[in-house]
Amino acid sequence: MAPDTEREPLAETFLALGPQAPTILPGWDGADLLEHLLERERYPYLLVGARLPGVLGRRAITAREDLRARPWPERVELVREGPRLRSPVGAIDRLSGQGELLIHHEDLRRAQEGWEPRALSADQQAQAWRALSLLSRISVRVAADITLVSPLGGLRLGSRRSAGSLRVHGEALELLLWASGRDEVSRVRVHGDEGAMRALQEGRRGM
Template identity: 80%
Template sequence: MTTSHDPEREQFATTFQALGPQAPTILPGWDAADLLEHLSDRERDTPVVMAARLPGPLGRRAKTVREEQRARPWSERVERFRQGPGRSPVGAVDRLSGQGELLIHHEDLRRAQKDWEPRALSADQQAQAWRALTLLSRISVHVAADISLVSPRGGLQLRSRRSAGSLRVHGEALELLLWASGRDEVAQVRVHGDEGAIRALAEGRRGM
């Protein structure tokens, strides 16, 4: 049996296995099983998901396949995720983007649990979080303010064409990544800014 040899995926799979399918996430209406299914759909099962929306025999067969996948034992579904996306182009996208989707969704699960604590990331995981932030923040942050993201790894400037002021957001790279994705309830950051920028932040949008 092959594995992905990706530390973030390995840790995520271990968290899935330890918490079980009914564990809550911070995503409204989603438990761990819903999150794992989302990742499976994204990485391996996109054709099946699309086919399930079609009428006729093809759609019915695809729905049957999805039901069979959902009926598999939890440990088997987690192991399938642990092995990675196979030949799916998603794997290449994740490597280029710093594993942003996995990092964010892992915290969606971890930080919904009672007494969660920030985890210590390896140097490689910290670099992945920073790379993900530099790429994803530019398409996920829609705020009419000039924003400075400040972390121990450096700073990142997000300029607005119609700036109402300036903001500074301080935190570790992973925390800034969570903030940029709109996860204010769990992102451990410090936000400073003038009145216009703070108002623009409240009126703006973050997330994909």
Template identity: 65%
Template sequence: MSRVRRAGDRAGGGRECDEREALAASFAALGPEAPTILPGWDAEDLLEHLVLRESAPHLIVGPRLPGSLGRRAREARESRRDRPWTERVEDFRMGPGPLSFAGRMDRLSGQAELLIHHEDLRRGRCGWQPRRPDAERDRAAWRAVGLMAPLAMRIPADVTLVSPRGGRRLRSRGAEGSLRVHGEPLELLLWVTGRDEVARVRIHGDSGGRRALAAGRRGL
């Protein structure tokens, strides 16, 4: 049985398997020192984050604990980092186990975590270009936009997100203006999570909406 099939069986298959395999291939090709758009993070930091949140979330905060608990957590993370890069990429490619809380949440969210972080890695390099349109990926990204935008956006304006797949309107209580943001589903997903430097979107709005955008925040 191929690695791709095994990863799909473990993590739920379908679109998730495709995006996970694509991200794993990017990690393998670019190496641990590849830059990302995340301040202070290279590919190694990003891969560690993804694997820990799926399989060992206690090691994310554990190293900051005092005493022996913190020391053991730091040692465990260092031991993981000492393993060859190819093995760590393979851990990610295999996906979370069936009891992983992060894995279950990702399937509900349209795989937003994988879609966003793949672009964090891809767009950290000079000369990057958006990926070609893909119906299944666009469907997953648009679903993720609908789920994440109300959580990630705190803008005192009525915002309409417009993509080739349709529109989503987010009303704000006490709105000071309105905005329309146009883009492909994946670009809109990056925009609602605050990745302005790489999200290829077009923003239209009145003066109140523009002020609200500058004063508001996006991201989790």
């Protein structure tokens, strides 16, 4: 399993920027992003419970309001601690190379003025490549044969009804952001024939 090296930097970024920091996600600030991670990792029942009628729904809404009312450092500390011991989310993240944390960290970082790509450690680069290898096969829906090229290697995403071929070059993390549909902040170079480029515009990337 991949080591958890992204959680500590993410927590430090949350603390440094605060709850009102912008993100690249439309309508979300830092507090919204943190709440999303906490519900995903520690309080998944809030995701569904708040939509339920009756007592269960009211309890979930109250629990969500209580969570939002906690001091910012306390909420960040919960992210730093990570999922509970038997949480399936923790196992998924370790197996997938921390893809969710890597992407959401950049959602926060790259909304700030003057941002620049981070210098990742060898472990973080390996995690980004592992996440890309797994998540890109789910997140990229384009009718073209795509080859993702990074310093760590190449990854081919074939299509049954290909309109052409294209190559996307960049660091592993940049490719991960591109595969998740974050074109406005991913630093990649895309080359392809006319049919593939048209298919890229018509296709879908992201979960």
